[in-house]
Amino acid sequence: MKNSCSEEEKILFQLNEIYKQMSPKFERCTGISQSRLELLHKLFEVDEISQTALQKEVNIDSAAVTRHLKQLELKEMVTRRKNPDDNRFTFVKLTDEGREKIASFRSEKEEFIRKVLKDFSEQEQTKLSNMLHRIQNNIEEIQY
Amino acid sequence: MKNSCSEEEKILFQLNEIYKQMSPKFERCTGISQSRLELLHKLFEVDEISQTALQKEVNIDSAAVTRHLKQLELKEMVTRRKNPDDNRFTFVKLTDEGREKIASFRSEKEEFIRKVLKDFSEQEQTKLSNMLHRIQNNIEEIQY
DNA sequence: AGTCAACGATTGACCCATCAAACAATTGAA
DNA sequence: TTCAATTGTTTGATGGGTCAATCGTTGACT
Numbered sequence: 635m636k637n638s639c640s641e642e643e644k645i646l647f648q649l650n651e652i653y654k655q656m657s658p659k660f661e662r663c664t665g666i667s668q669s670r671l672e673l674l675h676k677l678f679e680v681d682e683i684s685q686t687a688l689q690k691e692v693n694i695d696s697a698a699v700t701r702h703l704k705q706l707e708l709k710e711m712v713t714r715r716k717n718p719d720d721n722r723f724t725f726v727k728l729t730d731e732g733r734e735k736i737a738s739f740r741s742e743k744e745e746f747i748r749k750v751l752k753d754f755s756e757q758e759q760t761k762l763s764n765m766l767h768r769i770q771n772n773i774e775e776i777q778y
Numbered sequence: 779m780k781n782s783c784s785e786e787e788k789i790l791f792q793l794n795e796i797y798k799q800m801s802p803k804f805e806r807c808t809g810i811s812q813s814r815l816e817l818l819h820k821l822f823e824v825d826e827i828s829q830t831a832l833q834k835e836v837n838i839d840s841a842a843v844t845r846h847l848k849q850l851e852l853k854e855m856v857t858r859r860k861n862p863d864d865n866r867f868t869f870v871k872l873t874d875e876g877r878e879k880i881a882s883f884r885s886e887k888e889e890f891i892r893k894v895l896k897d898f899s900e901q902e903q904t905k906l907s908n909m910l911h912r913i914q915n916n917i918e919e920i921q922y
Numbered sequence: 923a924g925t926c927a928a929c930g931a932t933t934g935a936c937c938c939a940t941c942a943a944a945c946a947a948t949t950g951a952a
Numbered sequence: 953t954t955c956a957a958t959t960g961t962t963t964g965a966t967g968g969g970t971c972a973a974t975c976g977t978t979g980a981c982t
């Protein structure tokens with residue numbers, strides 16, 4: 635075993651810090667929260683989709699999805715309607731204005747991403763991505 | 779410019795997912811939240827410390843620090859007293875029971891960390907840590 | 923001495939996430 | 953057919969975080 639895992643500990647700490655520092659800056663730079671933008675991105679790709687399908691894509695709690703969508707509906711970014719074939723489902727769809735607004739969020743986001751990964755070569759990015767992927771797999775294997 | 783930054787985007791996405799997946803598992807495995815354990819760790823190292831000093835170490839909002847410490851005080855993990863030389867400051871200190879409990883949290887945490895970084899050689903860990911550090915620096919430079 | 927600015931801590935309002943419970947609609951089996 | 957289980961959505965309670973406003977204390981300046 636290694637020396638009481640100080641290097642390992644540091645990495646976990648860093649991952650945490652990165653999230654904590656990046657997340658609020660992302661919101662300030664792009665003008666929208668990450669979760670909400672993810673929701674909109676999915677909607678952008680698919681025309682119309684049911685809430686649960688959306689929830690599975692974005693991987694946040696269905697209660698949270700409901701609340702986000704209600705707010706987005708108020709802002710007229712999104713419309714919702716029941717599936718006429720099965721009234722349990724509700725379909726969600728971007729409005730035209732919503733679709734337009736996303737484009738601007740998108741460019742803000744891309745600029746933000748570029749800043750975060752400044753000075754990373756493509757090779758480095760691939761290496762990093764692979765390592766992160768391995769970490770994700772390790773986490774999945776952990777039994778709670 | 780790269781191809782609409784899909785690889786870069788993926789990395790940001792991964793960092794996010796890792797946090798979202800790791801954080802709740804950490805809590806379930808160790809029995810305590812990351813922030814709270816960080817607070818306790820600092821207290822473990824320093825005997826007695828003022829709240830603002832603690833807040834700066836842990837890098838969460840002072841309002842959150844106050845609320846955590848109040849709860850930890852209720853659970854008798856921690857004691858608080860005013861600095862007699864300057865009543866604005868409050869000093870925080872682990873109780874003896876608190877100190878004991880942390881030991882067990884610690885070993886749970888170390889086991890968790892080991893699982894997350896399973897199959898990472900020391901060399902890989904160093905590489906990863908360096909890259910994460912560069913990302914942190916990049917984030918710091920971003921103007922909100 | 924009196925006043926004002928600065929500072930640490932606290933509180934309230936808000937956002938976002940979770941879980942668990944409730945609800946409505948559908949399905950399927952006795 | 954009826955009733956129980958399942959499914960998608962919603963709501964309420966709770967926990968964690970932020971910011972802004974407030975309070976009490978201190979220190980410095982006149």
